Amino acid sequence: xxxxxxxxxxxxLTVTGLAQGAIYALFALGYTLVYGVLRLxxxxxxxxxxMGTFACxxxxxxxxxxxxxxxxxxxxxxxxxxxxxxxxxxxxxLTALLVELVAYRPLRRRNAPPLAFLITAIGASTVISExxxxxxxxxxxxxxxxxxxxxxxxxxNTDITGLQILMVVLALALMVLLxxxxxxxxxxxxIRAVAQSPDGAALMGVNKNRVISLVxxxxxxxxxxxxxxxxxxxxxxxxxxxxxxxxxxxxxxxLGGIGNLRGALVGGFLLGLxxxxxSGLFGTAWHDAVGFVILVVxxxxxxTGLLGEALGKARA
Amino acid sequence: MxxxxxxxxxxxxxxxxxxxxxxxxxxKDTNSSSSxxxxxxxxxxxxxxxxxxxxNLGVNIEQGAALAVEQYNTKNGxxxxxxxxxxxxxxxQVAPGVARQLVADTKIIGIIGPPFSGxxxxxxxxxxxAGIPMITPSATxxxxxxSNWKTFHRAVANDNAQGPxxxxxxxxxxxxxKVFVADDQxxxxxxxxxxxxxxxxxxxxxxxxxxxxxxxxxxxxxxxKIVSSGATAFFYGGYYQNAGLLRKQLTAQGWKGVEVxxxxxxxxxxxxxxxxxxxxxxxxxxxxxxxxxxxxxxxADYKARWNQDAGTYSDVAFDAANFxxxxxxxxxxxxxKLNNYINTNSYxxxxxxxxxxxxxxxxPSLLKVxxxxxxxxxxxxxxxxxxxx
Numbered sequence: 044x045x046x047x048x049x050x051x052x053x054x055x056l057t058v059t060g061l062a063q064g065a066i067y068a069l070f071a072l073g074y075t076l077v078y079g080v081l082r083l084x085x086x087x088x089x090x091x092x093x094m095g096t097f098a099c100x101x102x103x104x105x106x107x108x109x110x111x112x113x114x115x116x117x118x119x120x121x122x123x124x125x126x127x128x129x130x131x132x133x134x135x136x137l138t139a140l141l142v143e144l145v146a147y148r149p150l151r152r153r154n155a156p157p158l159a160f161l162i163t164a165i166g167a168s169t170v171i172s173e174x175x176x177x178x179x180x181x182x183x184x185x186x187x188x189x190x191x192x193x194x195x196x197x198x199x200n201t202d203i204t205g206l207q208i209l210m211v212v213l214a215l216a217l218m219v220l221l222x223x224x225x226x227x228x229x230x231x232x233x234i235r236a237v238a239q240s241p242d243g244a245a246l247m248g249v250n251k252n253r254v255i256s257l258v259x260x261x262x263x264x265x266x267x268x269x270x271x272x273x274x275x276x277x278x279x280x281x282x283x284x285x286x287x288x289x290x291x292x293x294x295x296x297x298l299g300g301i302g303n304l305r306g307a308l309v310g311g312f313l314l315g316l317x318x319x320x321x322s323g324l325f326g327t328a329w330h331d332a333v334g335f336v337i338l339v340v341x342x343x344x345x346x347t348g349l350l351g352e353a354l355g356k357a358r359a
Numbered sequence: 360m361x362x363x364x365x366x367x368x369x370x371x372x373x374x375x376x377x378x379x380x381x382x383x384x385x386x387k388d389t390n391s392s393s394s395x396x397x398x399x400x401x402x403x404x405x406x407x408x409x410x411x412x413x414x415n416l417g418v419n420i421e422q423g424a425a426l427a428v429e430q431y432n433t434k435n436g437x438x439x440x441x442x443x444x445x446x447x448x449x450x451x452q453v454a455p456g457v458a459r460q461l462v463a464d465t466k467i468i469g470i471i472g473p474p475f476s477g478x479x480x481x482x483x484x485x486x487x488x489a490g491i492p493m494i495t496p497s498a499t500x501x502x503x504x505x506s507n508w509k510t511f512h513r514a515v516a517n518d519n520a521q522g523p524x525x526x527x528x529x530x531x532x533x534x535x536x537k538v539f540v541a542d543d544q545x546x547x548x549x550x551x552x553x554x555x556x557x558x559x560x561x562x563x564x565x566x567x568x569x570x571x572x573x574x575x576x577x578x579x580x581x582x583x584k585i586v587s588s589g590a591t592a593f594f595y596g597g598y599y600q601n602a603g604l605l606r607k608q609l610t611a612q613g614w615k616g617v618e619v620x621x622x623x624x625x626x627x628x629x630x631x632x633x634x635x636x637x638x639x640x641x642x643x644x645x646x647x648x649x650x651x652x653x654x655x656x657x658x659a660d661y662k663a664r665w666n667q668d669a670g671t672y673s674d675v676a677f678d679a680a681n682f683x684x685x686x687x688x689x690x691x692x693x694x695x696k697l698n699n700y701i702n703t704n705s706y707x708x709x710x711x712x713x714x715x716x717x718x719x720x721x722x723p724s725l726l727k728v729x730x731x732x733x734x735x736x737x738x739x740x741x742x743x744x745x746x747x748x
Contacts, residue, residue, distance in 0.1 A: 048584065051587060052583050056580060059582070062579070110632075110633075183603075186634075192611040192613065279603070279631070279632045281600075318580075322581070323580055326568050327575075327584075330570065331570070
C-alpha cells in the first residue's frame with residue numbers, strides 16, 4: 044500500500060475522480076429512472092450510451108474533424124460542443140425509446156415474468172453493441188481536440204482543466220433540472236404517480252405507456268450528454284466500451300440508492316473518487332475492485348443505498 | 360497486435376475449417392522436373408498465410424524465400440530446387456491439416472515458416488515428427504523453443520529480447536533519469552514490464568498495473584502517478600489500445616515525456632487512439648530489423664522481382680532459404696542431414712548472421728531488436744537498432 048503516494052497525489056486524484064464521477068452520475072440516472080418506475084434494470088442502457096458517443100463523433104466527422112484535426116477556435120468549439128451534445132442526446136434518447144418499444148413494451152403487454160425482461164435487456168444490449176461493432180469494423184474511433192488541455196486552475200500539484208470543470212458543472216446542472224422536472228412539472232407528477240402505483244395511476248387517467256416512454260427518453264438524453272463528456276475525457280470510443288462503464292454506472296446507481304435521482308449523483312461522484320483513491324493506494328489494477336468493496340460495505344449498513352429508494356415516495 | 364490478429368482469425372476460423380479440408384496446396388512451378396544438376400531435384404516449402412486477413416506478412420516471407428530459390432536456380436540450373444507453398448491462412452485451425460499435406464510430400468526437406476506463433480504451435484509438432492527442419496523468420500512467442508522440437512529454428516529474437524532492448528533504449532538513447540513502468544497484467548505485457556524494471560533498476564521511479572485491453576478506458580489514476588513522479592519516459596507493457604489512450608490522456612494532462620512500448624503497440628490503432636500529434640515520437644520495439652537495412656543488392660533485387668518494396672521479415676526469409684540452400688549445395692539432401700547442417704553451421708546472410716543454439720534460438724550475441732518511432736503522420740518508421748547495453 045502506497046500511503047505517501049495517495050497523500051501526495053490526493054489533489055489530482057480528487058479532481059480526475061470527480062470528473063469520471065460526473066460521467067457515472069449522468070449515466071446512472073438512466074438506470075435509476077427506469078428502475079424507479081418499472082423495477083427493471085435496463086441492461087441495454089450501456090449501448091444507449093455508446094450510440095451517443097458514435098453519434099457525436101460522426102457528427103463532428105461531417106465537419107472534417109477527427110483525432111488529427113487542429114483545435115478549433117473558442118467559438119467554433121462551443122458550436123461543435125453544443126451540436127455534439129444535442130445530436131448525442133437525441134440519438135441516445137431515441138435509442139432508449141426504441142429499446143423500450145421493441146424489447147420491453149410487447150412483454151409488458153403480455154405480463155411477462157421479470158426474467159423475460161432481463162434476457163431481452165441483455166439481448167437488446169448485445170444486438171446494438173455487435174451491430175455497431177460490425178458497422179465500425181470493430182475499430183476504435185478517435186476524438187478531435189475540442190477544449191484546450193491547459194489547466195485553468197492550479198494549486199500545489201493539482202491542475203484543473205476547463206473540461207473537468209465543465210463536466211462537474213454540467214452533471215450538477217442537469218441533475219437540478221431533472222429534479223425540477225420530476226418534482227415540479229405535470230409530466231414529472233405522472234412519472235412519480237406511475238412509480239408509486241402503476242395501476243392507481245392508470246385509474247387516475249395517467250397514460251402509463253407514455254410515462255414509461257418519457258422515462259426511457261429522459262434516461263437516454265442524460266446518457267447522450269454523458270457520452271459527449273466521455274469521449275472528450277477518454278479520447279476514443281469503441282463498440283464494446285459501454286459494457287464496463289455500464290457496470291460502473293449501475294454500481295453508482297445502487298450505491299446512491301437505485302430509483303433515487305440524487306442518489307445517482309452521489310453514487311457517481313463517490314464511485315469516481317473511491318476508485319481513484321483506491322488506485323492511488325493499491326494500484327490502478329484495483330480500481331474496480333475497490334469500488335465494489337465499498338458498495339458491499341455500504342449495502343451491509345444501508346441495504347437500499349446511501350439515500351434509499353425515493354422516486355415513488357417523493358411528495359406527490 | 361496479437362489480440363487483433365486472434366480476433367480476425369477467429370472470424371474466419373469456421374469458414375477456414377470447411378475450406379481447409381479442401382485445402383490449398385499450390386506450387387508456383389508448372390514444370391516440376393529437375394534439371395538434373397548436382398544436388399538438384401529437392402524441394403523446400405513455404406508454410407504460412409498467403410490468403411486471409413494476415414496474408415501481408417506471409418507474402419513478404421514467401422516472396423523473400425522465393426527470390427532466394429530463384430537466384431539459386433539461376434546459378435545451378437532451372438528448377439534445381441523447387442519452392443512449394445502451403446497456405447495456412449495464418450490460422451491455428453487450418454494449419455494442422457495443411458501441415459499434414461506438407462509432410463506427405465517426401466521431396467520436401469526444409470520449411471521456411473510458419474510466420475505466426477499460433478499456427479506454429481499447431482503445425483510445428485507435425486513437422487517435428489516428420490523430422491523436417493524449419494526456420495521461422497517471424498514467430499516470436501518464447502515458448503516455441505522450449506517445446507522440445509528437434510527441428511525448430513527461429514531466425515529472429517523472441518519476445519523476451521524486447522524487454523532489455525526497450526530498457527537500454529530508454530537508458531542510452533533517451534537518457535531518461537526517471538522512468539515510470541506500467542503493464543496490463545497480461546502474460547506478454549507484465550513479462551516485458553518486469554524485464555524493463557529489472558534492467559533499469561534505480562531509474563524506475565514508479566510503477567502501476569492497469570486493467571486489460573477493453574476493460575479500462577479511464578486511466579486518470581495512472582496518468583496522475585506518472586505526471587507526479589516526474590518521469591520523462593514511460594514504458595507500457597501491453598497492447599495498442601490501452602497504450603494509445605494512455606498517451607492521449609497523458610498529453611491532455613500536460614505530460615511531455617516519451618512513451619515506449621513493445622511490438623504489441625506497433626499498430627496504426629495506437630496513433631488512432633492517441634491522435635497523430637500525441638502519438639508522434641512514441642517508441643515501439645520490434646525483434647526485427649527493417650528490411651530496407653539489408654545488405655547487398657537484396658533491396659533492389661526484391662523490388663525488381665516483385666515490383667514492391669521488401670517488407671518486414673522478407674530479408675530474414677531470404678536468409679533462411681539461403682541457409683537451407685547452402686546446406687543442400689554441400690550435399691545435405693535428407694531432412695536429418697539438413698537439420699544437422701543448420702544446427703552445427705553458421706550462415707551470414709544479408710540481414711544477420713545465423714547460428715542456432717540447441718533449442719533452435721539464435722545465439723544471444725546475434726539477437727537484433729530495433730526501435731521504431733511514430734511519425735507526425737501517424738505511421739511508424741525505423742529509428743535505430745536498440746543498443747545492447
